[in-house]
Amino acid sequence: MYTIGQLSRLSGLPVKTIRFYSDSGVLPEYERTPAGYRLYREEDRARLEVIRTLREIGVDLSTIRGLGDRDLRDVLTLHLEAVETRLRSLQRTRAVLRATLDRTDPTDEDLRRLNALGRYGAAEMRRLANDFADDVASGNAALDEWFACLREAMVPDLPDEPTIEQLDAWLELTELLATDDYRESLRGQGSDFWDDANEMDLAAWQQASARVMEEATAALRAGVEPDSPAAAPILARIVALNAEGRRQPYDAAFWRTLRKEYDEHDPRSHRYWELIYTIRGLQWPPEQVTAHRWIGDALRRHDHPAG
Known part of the structure; x- marks a missing residue:
C-alpha cells in the first residue's frame, strides 16, 4: 500500500496531479487511513503510468474514466480512431483555408463553409444518413432492406484534399439529408409500390x-x-x-x-x-x-x- 506522497515519489507525478486524477474518478484510491490519508495499491501505481501515457498522447479524462478494466489494446485502438478522425477534420480545414487564401478577396461564404465543416465530419454524416434512411423507411421492411443495400453508397468519403466544389457538395448533402420536406416527399413517392413490395x-x-x-x-x-x-x-x-x-x-x-x-x-x-x-x-x-x-x-x- 502506498500513500499519495509515496506514489508521487515513485511515479514522478506531483501529489496535486494524483489527487486531481483521484477526484476525477480515473484513479480512485483503494481506501483511506483512520486519519483520512489516501492509500493506493501496486496496481494503482501501474494504472497511474497508463493514465499518464494516455494523457501525454491526448486522450481526454472522460474517455480514460470510461475505460475501466478494458484491454490496453482496445484503449489505444479507440484513441487511434479518434486521432485519425481529428486529422481528417484538420485536413479538410486546411484545404478550405488554402483555397480561401488563394482568392484575392475572401467572403463571408468562406467563413460559413469553415464553420459548417467543423460541425459535419464523416461520423456526423453517417449518423445523419442512417437517421434519414430510418425515417424514410418508416418501418417498411422492403424499403428498409433496400436502404440497407444503399447505406455505404449514401455516405461518400470526402477526399483528404477536397476541392471547393467537393466541399460545397458535402455541405449541400448534409442539408438535403436533414430536410424534412424531402424526407416526407420520399415517404409519399412510390408508397403504393413499397407497400406491395413486402409481398x-x-x-x-x-x-x-x-x-x-x-x-x-x-x-x-x-x-x-x-x-x-x-x-x-x-x-x-x-x-x-x-x-x-x-x-x-x-x-x-x-x-x-x-x-x-x-x-x-x-x-x-x-x-x-x-x-x-x-x-x-x-x-x-x-x-x-x-x-x-x-x-x-x-x-x-x-x-x-x-x-
Whole structure:
C-alpha cells in the first residue's frame, strides 16, 4: 500500500496531479487511513503510468474514466480512431483555408463553409444518413432492406484534399439529408409500390429491373429518340418488364401508373446522387440516370398500345 506522497515519489507525478486524477474518478484510491490519508495499491501505481501515457498522447479524462478494466489494446485502438478522425477534420480545414487564401478577396461564404465543416465530419454524416434512411423507411421492411443495400453508397468519403466544389457538395448533402420536406416527399413517392413490395419477390423484381436498364441503355446507345416511332416497341418491352417484376398485369392502367411515378419523381433525388458523384470526383450523370430519363420522356410521349 502506498500513500499519495509515496506514489508521487515513485511515479514522478506531483501529489496535486494524483489527487486531481483521484477526484476525477480515473484513479480512485483503494481506501483511506483512520486519519483520512489516501492509500493506493501496486496496481494503482501501474494504472497511474497508463493514465499518464494516455494523457501525454491526448486522450481526454472522460474517455480514460470510461475505460475501466478494458484491454490496453482496445484503449489505444479507440484513441487511434479518434486521432485519425481529428486529422481528417484538420485536413479538410486546411484545404478550405488554402483555397480561401488563394482568392484575392475572401467572403463571408468562406467563413460559413469553415464553420459548417467543423460541425459535419464523416461520423456526423453517417449518423445523419442512417437517421434519414430510418425515417424514410418508416418501418417498411422492403424499403428498409433496400436502404440497407444503399447505406455505404449514401455516405461518400470526402477526399483528404477536397476541392471547393467537393466541399460545397458535402455541405449541400448534409442539408438535403436533414430536410424534412424531402424526407416526407420520399415517404409519399412510390408508397403504393413499397407497400406491395413486402409481398413481392424482390429477387425477381431486381432481375426485371436489370433487364429494363439493358433495354433503355441499348436504345440510348443506338441513338433512339424517346419521342420517335422506333421508341414505342422498346418502351412497350420496358413497361412489360416492370409489370412482370411487380407481378402486375401489363395493361393501360399499369402504363399510366408507371408514367405517374416518373412524373412525380422528386428531382432532389437526382441532385442527391449528383452530389455523391461530385464528392467522389466521378462524371455525372451515369448511364443509369440517363436511361431513366429516357424512359420518363418516352412514357410522356407514348401511350399503351391499346390506348
